[in-house]
Amino acid sequence: MTEEKELVERLSRGDTAAFRELVEAYKKKMYYLAFDMVGNAADAEDISQEVFLKAFRGFKTFKRGAKLSSWLYRIAYNASIDHLRHKSLIPEAAEDVVLDSGRGGFSETRSTADPALTAEIRLLRARVEKALANVSSQERTVFLLRHYNDLMLDEIAETMQISIGSVKSYLFRCIQKLRKELASPGTPSPPEVPDEGM
């Protein structure tokens, strides 16, 4: 926390080196949050850069004592929503993204030499994406922020500007819906593969 305070002080003075530290610390988080929101790698990079540009130019609006990460998440969330509204984009089918992984600067995070197991994993991932697509946007956003981006419930509430009770409610309902979706026939159990890190 002390480090963050120091960083905030330097940022408030317009220290470019401090800004670079901020970017290096949060670039992946901003990128993946944007990716989860818009479902497109190129747009995700564009949005994540926009987050840092807005943060750099509008650092005066940052309230001292607030959490830097929450502030950045909120900018990223709003930028993603604006992007979706502007382009009227529906996130592209995530299974396509998954199937495209490993090409064009992407690398597969989990790989296995067993072709049968790979097919099973791919099928499971497609079912997961489909299940996520079948919940409401608010429920999905809360789940994505909590489950894949590791935001605490109070941070989600702050990012989305909703009450923490609403966050809990959305999250509970989302998990229940996902459970029903995944319980439908044809959903394989998660395979036992060694976790190589995500």
Place this chain on the structure above:
Amino acid sequence: MKECKKCRALLVEALYGELDSKEQDFFEKHLASCPACAAESEAMTETLKIMDERVRPERDQGFWNGYWDRLSRRMKEEEAVVEEKPRSWAKILGRSWSLRPRWALQAAAALALIAAGILIGRMIFAPRQLPVEASRPAVEAPPVQPGEGDPVLRARNYVDRSKLVLLALVNYDPTSDDPYALDLPLQKQISQQLVNQAGALKSDLKDPGQRRLRELVADLETILLQIANLEAKNDFEAVDIVKQGVESRGLLLKINLSEMGGDPSAAGRGAAVEKPPAQKTKI
């Protein structure tokens, strides 16, 4: 039942490890004693495990290494654009206007309205600009000089002017209250001018088809010469003699026939006293 409700309220936080120690104790104890809540918790945990299978396409290290460079480049590009923007005239004017006091803006708006009103008024109510030829008064037309232009047209003009002189004399009543109703000096002057033009005009009307017009000009010349030779003062007896001459020659009838395209030569035969129907004449 009450504990089950409380347990379910804590379920989401429990799944993500966000319970404090007191809540965590309660939650664990309840699950140990409640198979329904334990099954619910287990099912949701399994769901989250399945959801862990979702992966996002990982970017390679080259992408992350170049991230800062791409961001810096974009910042410079956007800064350049921001510096360019205020140079536009619209921005400069807009900025300068925004600094003006409110009354200045109101005054400017009022002036603009007045100017627009004047402009519209001029466009709607200004007299139409006539073509130069149409706006020029007919009287300003240069007089036809002897020997110039169409002789027939010149003869018509001559006849018209002569007719006015004759009518002035014929319609003159010496017994009227206004003895100066006839401007004899003016009529004498005009008559003299016409007599001066007659010679050239007659010589130009050589065509056989213009014979009758030439004869009319000659008749008019005779009577106009008499008028031109009247005394300068109102010589009413002489005026009467001229009037009789006009009537005896049937000049006004000839003139009318000429205007209608008829034969002026027939007018003098037994029609000496006939007067032009359109003119009020007194004898």
